[in-house]
Amino acid sequence: MKKITFSIILLLSVAVSSIAQRKYDEIVTTENAVQDLVQNGVTGIVVFKEGASIKGLDPETKKVVWTLTKEDFGGRSVLDIAGDTDLTKLFADKSTLTNVPGSPYVEAYLESKYLIINTDTGKVVYNSAKESFWVTQSDFIPETNEYLLTLKKDGDMAIALLDMTTGELKWNTTVDKAKSLFSFSFKESVNTNVAKVHGSVIYYLLYGKLYSFDRATGKLNWKGEEDYSKFFLTQNDKNIVVVNNTGTFSTKQYLNVLNTETGKSIWKESIKTKRVVYLEDWGTKILVAHYSGFNFFDLNTGEKIWKKDARGDGLKRVIPIDQDFLYVAENEMMLINKDGEKLWKKFIEISDDKEDPIYYLGKVGEKVMYLTGTYGNMVDYKTGVKLWKRNINFDKNRPVLPTYDETTNSYLVYNDEKLYKFDPSISDKPEPFAKVNIKREKELNSIEQFPWGVVLSGPLEVMGVNMDGTVKYHLTYSQPGEGTRRLIKSAAIVGSIGLGVGAGVSEFKGSEVTMTYRDSDGNMRTSVLKKEDKTNKDQAKAYAAGAAALGVVAAKFNSRFNAMKQNRDFSYIFAKADSGEKILVKVSKVDGVEVDKIIFNNNKPIYEVDPATQNIFYVSDKSIQIFNRKEK
Template identity: 30%
Template sequence: MRKITTPLMFFILSIVFSQKKADIVLNLSENIDQIVLNNSTGIVLAEGKTHLFGLQYGTDQPIWKIPKTDFRNLKDAMESASSLSFSDDVIIENIETTPFNIITKGASKSLINSETGAILFSTVKEGWTAINHYLLLANSALIIEYIQNKKVNIALVDLRSGLLKWSSPIGEAQSLFSKGFKMLSADETFKPVPKIDQNGSIIGFFNDRLVKFNGDTGDIIWNKEYSIHNFDLNQDNSSILVLLGAGGLGGFMGLKEKVNILNSATGEPIWEEPMKVKKVVYIEDLGDSFILGSWSGFNVYNYKTGQKKWKKDPKGKPKSIVKTEGGYILISDTWMNFIGQDGQKKWKRSVPISDNPEDPIYELKETNGKIFFITATYSNIIDKATGKKIWKKNLKFDEKRPTFFEFDKNSNQYLVYNDEKLYKYGINTTERPDPFTKLKIKKEKEVNDLEVRDGGYLISGTGEIVFIEENGTNRFQHYYKEVGGAGRKLSRIGLIAGGIVAGLATSTVSVNGGPEQGVFMGKRERATAGFASDVAFAQNSNLKKRFDASGSNKDYRFFFTKDDNGNKVLIKVNKDSGTEVASFLFNTAKPVYTLDNIDDIVYYINGQTVEVFKH
């Protein structure tokens, strides 16, 4: 195999074996474009030129097939203008932990059972032009926003039965020009997801309207026109905090916003006038009040009156805020400080944590009175009580190179990789650590994973895998020259760009790694309110790996390369030993394949066939 093996690995024998041919070859008689594994059932959905197929290991024929014409309305081209859904591409989306998949084609949505191929619900059969859909997993329900007779409607479908529970019209459909202009603005970069209150009512933002429905009947409790960026409910569900679009260029660019509080029972504003602020970066519900951090400042506001708790905002332009015992950790520009419950700084001097205000914050975590931070530029430990750095000098990173970190629970230490160096440090590390090992990575910019393993640490990338033992010894290092990498990278970029064009929603990640809905944070479990299905699709880790030339599972890493005879092969490598345990023969330079890591199966597209390898 084309690999680089470190001299320290002379005692490990390179295993040579014949390339494994497919155990099963399914001839589907039409070119196959994509394959997606339903993780719950193990069924693979394969999209061909004219059909969607269901494939199951052990059979040499599809277990079901559906004509793709079943997924497209004849009148899509007319009414889909309101949603800019001109693409004829098929999007196959898993509904995690269920046997179901959602199929999107043009302006249609279909719910299918991956085990049987049965179409449980279809907007095509209803004559609808679908705009968007959302999953309410706590209610086992699917919300569909659609157009019919030039009106926008909201429907709720039971996921288990596929039955339509209710459908309610909410307003006139927007024109193509109006919708297209808004999608270019910051208003459309994040689409709020519906929320469910304690009474089972559903509140959602659709077609520039904030609407509250009776969750059982679909009856509209209130329907208000607002230009909303995002919204959330407070703890007792009595109030709705909304972020509204501001006018002018600042509003268009998302640099200015308005904040208001609505009465959840009526949808009417509680404040006489919305509060104008610059870009909002943080909101947290405190019950009768809430924290608001924006580029204008940082303070605590009363829901009913809008009054500030503190006379003056702490100085600085907030970038992020983390609630902690005794107050808040405020990150502003390139520094950090501890703000008490009275709004006053508790540290005499702010602590610099980066060189550039735009540098990402990878980690900010408090442990036993110590605050660990990792940014693109620096890392250090701060004594929370005094604001003093534990190390006199920061651990400096090269921001132009990849930085990865993991927390080793066994040793209670952080493991950080940057610039071909590995560092270890924990709460008892009183001096700035030196790297405990230095590496030579063939293509460092392609490093994409750092993993804590039993007895050491694994660093891997598109074509490279390195195991470093806990004492810094290099156990093994292999490099596999990738075949057709440029084509696959274009495919990955195309998927992301297509998602942006289609108006896929986005989400943010808090500084301690937790996913959040936009800028909102709080104790209430937002997962019970559902999530935007297009976000789930965009962030689906399994789908992401399908488009990558290398995949991974718990104990193995896969690499696409050529063997010594020039054969294109997918190599299965043991993460702990570096041993090549299997090799699968591929015929294409830019393969599309998927890994079933539960049953150890590889599905690979080869023209009109899907080749299946058991390993």
């Protein structure tokens, strides 16, 4: 078997060397060097800046369809940032062009101005040059096609609501002194800034401060008394659940409930814990699972409803199943009902160490399956008895990657150069169906299921394995060099692009706490659990939903979205060729064939791979080189 596998790989290596690196198919030349480039996910328009102009390139015709110059957006701003070190640093950290996910818009920072451009029309929807303030932060609200802008005006900080239909500010409200704005890290703002429109009110969590505005007038209803890291609206419209950290480096979190009219806490005491894990809103009560406990609390009083907490020492995961709750405390799991009663006789150990990651935990048919950093097994849902006498033992120092096979209702799992098939119908632990030799295993980040087998991939390695355990192909590449990672401004939505997160990686590795809603009888209403590490396909769906909600170029995007769904069959790898040149390699996941090779002539290339057409737009000095889709 080893000799056969080696022969296959050797033949592939010969085939690879026969594919020559090619020249671009089309080129857009410019008078000045192209300084930045980004593709909008909805319209597909490739926006680039060269000299003092911003231009839009149609991805289908490869022609410039609109151009913006100083006549459209003006020269330098009427304000001067020379004496403001905070603003100087802020604008230095901003990218010239930034795509706005779920919208047809691109934001631009140039010559101390902030612009919002509709990429479909090339119209400057908003230009801060005419204003007597600086725009320091922007957050798009796709449900209403509006923007919340954070402004610095003299020594004050203000919040403004921008109507994207008219390009006019609906209101502008001063909320604080500007110095408080710059005490917060701008790099952290992407993780904390959240805007939610609820009827006539806008709630805005900005740099740790929670604000309530009248949406029509901009009147500041209230400002939270403490700093918060998260907030969740409740079903009764009267309360907000808030979580805050006690200081920048604190390991403690506090949870409380606010009155929506006043912004003041209504619970006498906050829940103090190391980490909030899971939340559910049942109308008059909320379920709070945190590091040290697990109980229902009366929404109005904060009083516990269960007489005794479900065990919570080191609680780190809760999975709702119908009206039961499967949860993990330290390295053991238990199933309880909605009254907090245990449904299993004893806890089930699922890992050696309480710090081991959970890659999968959930119900499969009438069984519970778990995959952790050290073990894999299945448990009878009703009794809690392990179905396999022996666990599969994983090496926790090496990657564990699972992927689900819908056709067989089973999971395929990679660990320690072995592939396993977890079939709920078998009575004992499975033996590995394949043993492989991954060269850069610690960098492995993706496992994908295909009708013929499995694809394992990382930034510089791709392997295809047939379901009979034979290696179909194996390609490895050299690191292009330190400090030469590709600069791709808006990664392709479908398909593995460079270091993108692979499909099939469990949601639990990067999940964040959000609120789940039920009625008073415990029936699930709306789940708002979001995955932090979304697969590219999930992102595409989110973008499509955003475009539909806006009613903007929906027909155009739908055609792009349908094309994008078909394009998960290739990997794009930025590597170094034997000649020393830096290249982008397109690899077919079906057979391991190197479909395309493109030479990059700069150390930090700027490029976009269009997910709908698979054409590549690459910045090369005073031009954009276009490499059309190549299949074989």
